[in-house]
Amino acid sequence: MVSIVNCSRSRGQTRTGLSNFENVDEIADSKKYDLPGYAVLNTSKGNITIELFKDGSPEIVDKFLDLCQKGHFKGMPFHHVIKNYVILGGHSQDSGGIEDWTSKRKFHRQLPTSPKHEAFMLGTxxxxxxxxxFQLFITTAPIPDSNDKLYMFGRVIKGVDVVQEIEEVDTDTHYRPKSPVGIINVILQQVI
Structure with missing residues (x-):
């Protein structure tokens, strides 16, 4: 059974909708546990289940959940697929920052990695x-030099094979897929 839940986090608001700023932290803490813990990306190649880092990246997870509810990722293409590195998606054509860190990927392979920058992580x-x-990406290899450019807010717990299949699509010399591949929709879940 899949349930789509209310993902908004309204700080300082009681159940009646009135402000109560004395209990902001209590409300924020209680709502944190009401938020979905998982997102299932239904892609053109299959489903990818993501565990969201609600505690480690609450603001980014909030924005992601809000965008999911608004249908932002519905029909979102993966516009860059770089084998053994990353799969990038988004609607924005402003990819200057993305071009910067993707072009440097070959020069930083020797750096140590933290668990935050492992393969099969979801980030923006x-x-x-x-x-x-709101650019979305899934790493397919560790990206240790990404602290100043990327936020990691989830990890793939199911569908690694789907990520690897997407990674295998033919691309042009600029890493753009030759045939369309992307997210059909996103389903938010409390539990798997």
Missing amino acids: TKIKEDSKA
Whole structure:
């Protein structure tokens, strides 16, 4: 049974909708546990189940959940597929920051990695506050030099084979898939 739940996190608001700023932390803590813990990305190659890091990246998870509810990822293409590195998706054509860190991938392979930067992690690029863009990526190898450019907010727990199948698509010299591949929709779940 799949349930889509209310993912908004309204700080300082009681059940009646009135503000109660004395209990903001209590409300935020209680709502953190009401948020979905998993996202199932239904892609053109199959399903990928992501465990979300609600505690480690709460603001990014909130934004991701909000965008899921608004249908932002429905029909989102993977616009760059770099074998043994990363799969990138998004609607924005502003990819300057992405080009910067993807072009440097070959020079930093020898750096140590933390668990945060393992393969099969879900993340987004660090973008300007006023930007409406939300790039989404799944790593297919450790990316140790990404702290200043990327937020990791989840990990693939099911569907690694699907990620690997996407990684195998033919691309042009700029890593753009020659045939369309992307996210059909996202289903949010409390439990798996």
